[in-house]
Amino acid sequence: MPDGIQKLGKLFRLFEKPGEPSFTVNELELAQEIQANLLPKDFPLNQKIDIGALYKASKYIGGDFYDVIQIDDRKIAFVIGDVSGKSLHAALFMTQCLTLLKVFIKMDLNILKIIEKTNQMLFELVKTDMFATVFIGIYDTHYHQLSYVNAGHNPPLLLRTSVEIPAKDYHPMTMLTAEGIALNCIANMVLEEKRIQLYEGDIFLLYTDGLLDATNEFEEEFGEAKLKGLITELRDLPSQAMAEKILERIQDYSKNSKTESDDMAALVIKFKEEK
Amino acid sequence: MDIQTKKAGEVIVLEITGRIDAFTSEKLEAELHSIMNAGKLKFVINFEKTNYISSSGLRVFLGSHKKLSENKGQIKFSNMPDPVLKVFALAGFDKIFEIYSTEKEALEDFNETESEPKKQNYA
Numbered sequence: 001m002p003d004g005i006q007k008l009g010k011l012f013r014l015f016e017k018p019g020e021p022s023f024t025v026n027e028l029e030l031a032q033e034i035q036a037n038l039l040p041k042d043f044p045l046n047q048k049i050d051i052g053a054l055y056k057a058s059k060y061i062g063g064d065f066y067d068v069i070q071i072d073d074r075k076i077a078f079v080i081g082d083v084s085g086k087s088l089h090a091a092l093f094m095t096q097c098l099t100l101l102k103v104f105i106k107m108d109l110n111i112l113k114i115i116e117k118t119n120q121m122l123f124e125l126v127k128t129d130m131f132a133t134v135f136i137g138i139y140d141t142h143y144h145q146l147s148y149v150n151a152g153h154n155p156p157l158l159l160r161t162s163v164e165i166p167a168k169d170y171h172p173m174t175m176l177t178a179e180g181i182a183l184n185c186i187a188n189m190v191l192e193e194k195r196i197q198l199y200e201g202d203i204f205l206l207y208t209d210g211l212l213d214a215t216n217e218f219e220e221e222f223g224e225a226k227l228k229g230l231i232t233e234l235r236d237l238p239s240q241a242m243a244e245k246i247l248e249r250i251q252d253y254s255k256n257s258k259t260e261s262d263d264m265a266a267l268v269i270k271f272k273e274e275k
Numbered sequence: 276m277d278i279q280t281k282k283a284g285e286v287i288v289l290e291i292t293g294r295i296d297a298f299t300s301e302k303l304e305a306e307l308h309s310i311m312n313a314g315k316l317k318f319v320i321n322f323e324k325t326n327y328i329s330s331s332g333l334r335v336f337l338g339s340h341k342k343l344s345e346n347k348g349q350i351k352f353s354n355m356p357d358p359v360l361k362v363f364a365l366a367g368f369d370k371i372f373e374i375y376s377t378e379k380e381a382l383e384d385f386n387e388t389e390s391e392p393k394k395q396n397y398a
Binding site: 082084128129131133152153154181182186260 | 339366
């Protein structure tokens with residue numbers, strides 16, 4: 001097992017004892033900075049794909065994560081995930097998940113192997129009740145196909161904007177579901193791999209449940225229907241502008257809520273014309 | 276959130292009223308751990324009056340399930356309203372947990388696994 005991962009495991013076990021130690025604001029701010037540095041700032045293959053991101057931790061540190069990883073000159077991986085809980089414990093587990101996923105993705109393994117090996121390592125190393133839901137999509141820019149697996153995460157939304165595609169599986173709005181179970185629940189998991197053909201103009205939204213669970217002053221959740229309506233309304237914006245607008249609108253919706261908000265993360269991905 | 280506890284033979288039944296979220300899940304966890312530390316190994320959680328569960332709630336049940344499995348214990352779930360079942364199903368927990376329509380069925384399943392060979396039911 002790589003040395004870095006062993007050390008992370010030891011560090012993690014410090015927080016398993018009852019009565020989690022309290023931390024100063026400076027320490028939490030430092031943890032926030034470390035987490036922010038884990039998240040990508042620039043996105044690859046931007047002549048083929050336009051990517052935008054939103055991220056908001058509910059407190060200093062969060063359990064949500066996302067990543068965009070270039071595997072080779074034509075394949076790119078999209079990851080989004082959510083760790084149960086909002087403590088420093090959850091944040092450490094989050095860094096562990098993301099690091100493992102990134103390592104196995106970079107090795108260019110089959111998508112099922114990526115998630116199975118990540119789960120096996122976590123289950124071996126992290127003896128805790130924490131779990132993480134994760135969606136991984138690997139896009140082949142040559143064939144315009146997306147392979148994906150879903151380990152218990154909210155199914156991403158795919159909005160088709162072209163009305164001219166005659167394919168049988170073409171629907172204006174699709175949710176990318178696949179059978180699976182969250183990470184670190186059982187030792188050996190069996191998931192379903194699916195594939196979908198993508199077309200120019202398609203818009204892909206990966207998100208965490210914080211976007212759906214945001215409530216207004218009447219404790220009404222923002223919900224899936226409003227999110228679908230929102231991405232349809234904003235579809236002509238560039239991806240980053242779209243992501244920022246989504247965050248702005250949800251924050252506005254929940255500004256008078258009595259319930260504390262959850263972490264929020266999303267990736268907006270637009271597939272461009274092949275030139 | 277309110278927890279009503281009752282005994283059905285060796286099985287402890289918890290009826291949970293209200294929300295299981297990041298705040299109330301701590302109380303739920305404490306209650307479960309306290310009963311487990313007293314040596315109880317069989318649980319049924321009745322969700323009939325539960326109107327919301329978050330991932331923090333799922334984490335408490337996952338932790339209890341793991342701890343009980345190590346000690347040859349078991350936790351079963353019953354009477355889930357659709358919003359609660361949906362949260363379990365999304366995370367794939369319906370594949371690892373035993374979920375029953377009614378408390379009676381969950382308790383019967385505990386009894387059946389311990390008793391002599393099953394009697395035949397002739398419809």
